[in-house]
């Protein structure tokens with residue numbers, strides 16, 4: 001457990017400061033000093049262009065650590081420094097981030113130590129751009145930043161004002177003291193700190209015979225994004241997942257299940273002590289009444305399967321005494337609010353998030369989603385955006401409503 005007080009709000013936080021080649025690189029030294037003063041464990045990585053603006057010795061003296069700048073001549077002597085740094089960092093902050101560096105990052109290039117480290121790291125990435133105002137306004141820079149935002153990269157700044165080149169406008173590096181505040185905010189306890197959240201995600205598969213099943217098009221992406229967002233908001237998160245191709249989100253515990261009945265059992269077993277239950281899984285509504293023990297042969301022209309209803313996991317959880325705060329999902333093709341509010345009342349939920357699944361918008365399989373969220377005396381529309389981002393917004397709404405009802 002890290003110790004933390006007002007003087008050292010970043011105590012024990014492992015931050016990699018990346019410095020790229022812009023005139024604002026000199027300000028990184030001040031940022032470095034402020035971060036260390038706030039208690040952070042700091043390592044610095046510089047690009048070759050940054051070395052033209054400021055000497056590594058400055059950072060070495062401030063951090064007491066060697067500065068990483070070469071992919072091949074690092075301390076470890078085995079060309080593995082980028083991997084070691086990538087695993088070590090809890091946050092990578094590139095300040096200043098030049099237009100060129102941003103473009104390379106978008107492309108996924110890894111031909112310098114800092115880019116390779118970012119590629120190899122699961123740590124959140126924040127950029128503090130600094131460049132001439134015309135470069136900042138350039139269509140290519142705008143596009144690149146948009147693409148990075150979609151990948152969940154944090155963009156801090158830039159500021160408007162007088163620039164080193166004499167121009168006025170947006171493009172100045174955010175002040176080191178403001179960047180320090182951004183970093184402190186980033187590490188501040190989230191609204192779900194100390195809470196336990198149980199989430200179901202993905203489809204279920206209902207066996208027809210040993211090799212065939214009934215399922216649906218759910219990718220699990222929304223549930224996984226919610227799990228990640230809830231963890232980032234400070235919660236202890238347990239994900240009960242149907243079959244998906246997705247990796248376990250960082251920090252999240254996952255139980256894999258196949259069928260609706262397996263999902264039900266896992267959820268009920270894990271339920272005690274959970275504060276919030278988010279049922280995001282597209283649980284199959286029906287299953288073959290009697291799955292065949294052997295593979296069904298294609299003998300007859302027609303085959304009739306008798307189906308029965310699966311257990312409604314969410315309704316069962318919501319009907320329990322001392323139940324957690326219950327959030328459901330509703331995928332509808334029409335009359336969104338009407339059906340969503342019906343489910344909210346019918347299943348006795350605290351909140352429901354509804355999305356339209358008609359047309360080609362790919363809400364089930366795609367990377368984007370839009371939601372209409374309803375609760376007893378309120379509603380909010382979350383416009384179309386990447387599932388990772390919409391998940392963060394939905395978690396913030398859930399945390400807010402949860403704290404109002406169960407202070």
Ligand code: C5P
Nearest residue numbers: 279280281283310311312313314328329
């Ligand atoms: O009634 P409907 O299937 O549309 O309700 C959807 C909501 O109920 C989702 O939150 C889904 O995860 C949950 N659900 C469930 N068990 C089922 C069917 C749906 O938990 N068998």
